[in-house]
Amino acid sequence: MSSTDRLLVVDDEPDLRTLYELTLLREGYSLVSAETVAEALALLQAESFAAVITDMRLPDGSGLDLLNWLEQQRRSERAIVITAHGSAENAVEALKAGAFDYLTKPVDLRQFRSVVATALGRVAGKPAPRRDEAAGKAKGQALARLAGPSAAMEQVRELIRKVGRSMAPVLLQGESGTGKELVARAIHGEGSRADQPFVAVNCGAIPEQLLEAEFFGYRKGAFTGANEDREGFFQAAQGGTLFLDEIGDLPLAMQSKLLRAIQERSVRPVGAVAELPVNLRLLSATHKDLAAEVAAGRFRQDLFYRLNVIQIRVPPLRERIGDVAAISAGLLERIARDAGVHPVPRLGADALARLAAYNFPGNVRELENVLHRALALSGATELCAEDLDLPDSVSTEDSSFGALPAGTAPAPLALPSEEALPSDLAAHLDEVERKVLLRALAQCRYNRTAAGARLGLSLRQMRYRMARLGIQVDDGEPPLG
Numbered sequence: 001m002s003s004t005d006r007l008l009v010v011d012d013e014p015d016l017r018t019l020y021e022l023t024l025l026r027e028g029y030s031l032v033s034a035e036t037v038a039e040a041l042a043l044l045q046a047e048s049f050a051a052v053i054t055d056m057r058l059p060d061g062s063g064l065d066l067l068n069w070l071e072q073q074r075r076s077e078r079a080i081v082i083t084a085h086g087s088a089e090n091a092v093e094a095l096k097a098g099a100f101d102y103l104t105k106p107v108d109l110r111q112f113r114s115v116v117a118t119a120l121g122r123v124a125g126k127p128a129p130r131r132d133e134a135a136g137k138a139k140g141q142a143l144a145r146l147a148g149p150s151a152a153m154e155q156v157r158e159l160i161r162k163v164g165r166s167m168a169p170v171l172l173q174g175e176s177g178t179g180k181e182l183v184a185r186a187i188h189g190e191g192s193r194a195d196q197p198f199v200a201v202n203c204g205a206i207p208e209q210l211l212e213a214e215f216f217g218y219r220k221g222a223f224t225g226a227n228e229d230r231e232g233f234f235q236a237a238q239g240g241t242l243f244l245d246e247i248g249d250l251p252l253a254m255q256s257k258l259l260r261a262i263q264e265r266s267v268r269p270v271g272a273v274a275e276l277p278v279n280l281r282l283l284s285a286t287h288k289d290l291a292a293e294v295a296a297g298r299f300r301q302d303l304f305y306r307l308n309v310i311q312i313r314v315p316p317l318r319e320r321i322g323d324v325a326a327i328s329a330g331l332l333e334r335i336a337r338d339a340g341v342h343p344v345p346r347l348g349a350d351a352l353a354r355l356a357a358y359n360f361p362g363n364v365r366e367l368e369n370v371l372h373r374a375l376a377l378s379g380a381t382e383l384c385a386e387d388l389d390l391p392d393s394v395s396t397e398d399s400s401f402g403a404l405p406a407g408t409a410p411a412p413l414a415l416p417s418e419e420a421l422p423s424d425l426a427a428h429l430d431e432v433e434r435k436v437l438l439r440a441l442a443q444c445r446y447n448r449t450a451a452g453a454r455l456g457l458s459l460r461q462m463r464y465r466m467a468r469l470g471i472q473v474d475d476g477e478p479p480l481g
């Protein structure tokens with residue numbers, strides 16, 4: 001038994017201590033117990049542990065005292081805090097104070113085993129850490145992709161490294177296209193579960209009536225068309241990270257169900273009788289001001305509180321325009337590689353100056369689109385300002401375009417002012433979207449995945465949009481009707 005398997009359990013109730021001890025011993029850990037903060041500190045001073053599992057309420061203080069001590073001493077122990085049932089404040093407080101994760105009383109032993117295993121980078125029931133070469137390589141990749149030398153980006157990367165070490169929920173706030181999903185991937189990549197699944201969901205892209213089935217899965221026969229059991233996003237992300245993008249778009253009814261799943265750490269598939277335990281890290285993102293949404297009654301305060309344990313603001317590109325050169329270099333390399341273009345084109349000095357003078361309402365995604373188009377149209381090894389085809393100026397009022405959902409913000413966004421206003425905006429936008437989808441599909445030989453990728457959409461999002469607009473395409477075949 002190596003010292004990496006040694007645990008410290010702190011609880012003043014003898015029965016609970018015995019229960020935890022038996023459970024952990026059966027999993028193959030060695031452990032020591034303490035009844036008070038003072039005893040625990042004495043043990044911590046004498047040796048180091050892989051993890052500390054502590055009750056929140058202790059006779060001579062609180063679990064937070066231990067957390068603060070671990071933090072001050074820069075100790076490497078991961079802390080798991082056990083809080084009273086229904087005490088969201090305690091759980092959130094513990095996570096903010098640096099706890100790796102928390103459990104609520106009465107402790108579900110399956111959950112207990114799984115949370116401890118996660119803290120130790122193991123899979124419950126299996127003694128050896130399940131980390132392989134490939135995972136090692138995946139770790140840090142997204143963080144490395146997050147380019148930009150600005151102080152703002154450096155701060156974001158620093159926060160990612162820090163929060164990567166715990167299971168605390170993180171809310172990413174930022175305009176559309178600023179890189180929130182990339183930040184989420186980087187947090188996942190920095191964590192102990194980088195080799196487990198990362199599931200990204202665009203909450204705004206799922207029709208309301210399908211939300212529950214998509215999130216929690218369903219059982220065969222639960223509704224017409226449910227011909228087989230299907231797992232939901234929660235089950236797919238089991239052991240890893242679930243990233244809920246555009247969380248502000250979730251309807252209130254679904255917000256309640258999500259809150260319940262977070263509190264209970266279990267989900268019930270539509271049509272199922274039993275709950276399934278889930279153990280995952282929840283990251284969410286929004287371009288909205290969620291606090292204002294709460295004030296307006298459109299977002300549940302208790303859910304906001306649960307999601308917003310740690311907040312990372314991803315600043316708009318115009319606030320860190322000095323990042324444009326470094327981000328462009330990385331993007332050009334990727335675009336050229338995907339397109340099989342050699343050598344990778346450079347940006348000329350005039351092109352860089354042009355980019356630096358633009359205010360990028362669509363942020364990094366817009367920059368990516370601009371470079372995509374420039375590379376496709378130019379063919380030269382050095383791109384000049386003209387190849388970028390940027391509008392002369394975009395006033396800051398136009399930056400509301402930055403808030404358009406993913407994939408609907410072509411670059412650059414300037415509406416021809418002479419064009420007559422549509423009498424039915426929704427129908428007009430549907431028509432625009434239909435045309436864009438059809439064009440992308442045609443350009444990608446009717447391959448939905450490739451067409452989706454061109455528009456910044458996943459295959460799932462692409463399917464929803466196509467179904468909504470009645471576009472029927474089988475991969476590789478032109479549309480029917």
Ligand SMILES: Nc1ncnc2c1ncn2[C@@H]1O[C@H](COP(=O)(O)OP(=O)(O)OP(=O)(O)O)[C@@H](O)[C@H]1O
Nearest residue numbers: 145146147176177178179180181182327364365406
């Ligand atoms: N700092 C960066 N360095 C390199 N590439 C970046 C950076 N930030 C964003 N990108 C790239 O820009 C594109 C848009 O980023 P991403 O999808 O993460 O934005 P988002 O904020 O999640 O957008 P939305 O809110 O619309 O979903 C992606 O291709 C991403 O890889």
